Amino acid sequence: MKTSGSRFGKCLYFTSNALARKVEKLAQECWKPLGLSPSHAYLLMAVLEEPGLQPTQLAGELQLQPSTITRLIEKLEEQKLVQRTTEGKLTNVYPTPKAKQLFPKMQACQQDFYTRYVAIVGQDISTQLVQDMSQVADKL
Known part of the structure; x- marks a missing residue:
């Protein structure tokens, strides 16, 4: 599904949701070997990296x-x-x-996800995209 040539290709809502669906599919493939959804995996990684987090802290960090x-x-x-x-x-x-x-297996899944999307869109674009999306999310 190409969004740039579609009727709504310049719409933030449409384009961000199209991207989110594609990223979600890729992330699910990468985390499947552990039997965890990406959301479960990232929450667990946060708790592993900082044991004792409170649910409100997790909600803020994971948005x-x-x-x-x-x-x-x-x-x-x-x-x-x-x-x-x-x-x-x-x-x-x-x-x-x-x-x-x-x-360690979770870190490998995270690296696999990163490697796959960088192979598709390139290092520079992926780095810039993540930065830009973070800035927009913070402003909204």
């Missing part, structure tokens, strides 16, 4: 709604990859030993 974060955490708990602890009103999320063992 997802708190209810979505809760569902992702619940699924990862079912898979015995994270555990929550509660102290008063604070909830913290920690990786399990099983998750820690997965970390």
Whole structure:
């Protein structure tokens, strides 16, 4: 599906959603060997890199709604990859030993994803695109 020549090719909404669908498909292919969706994987990687994160921190970092974060955490708990602890009103999320063992494979999946999209669009374009999209997301 080409967007540049379509009726809506200059529309941010249409173009960003078309890109998101294609990126999602590629990401799912890369994370499939671990049986994790990209959203589950990135949440778990955040918790592995900084154990004890609170769900609100994860929501901000991953730019997802708190209810979505809760569902992702619940699924990862079912898979015995994270555990929550509660102290008063604070909830913290920690990786399990099983998750820690997965970390090198997760890094390999992340690298595979990066390698694949850079091979398609090129290093310079991918770097600039990520920077530009981050700036636009921050402004919106």
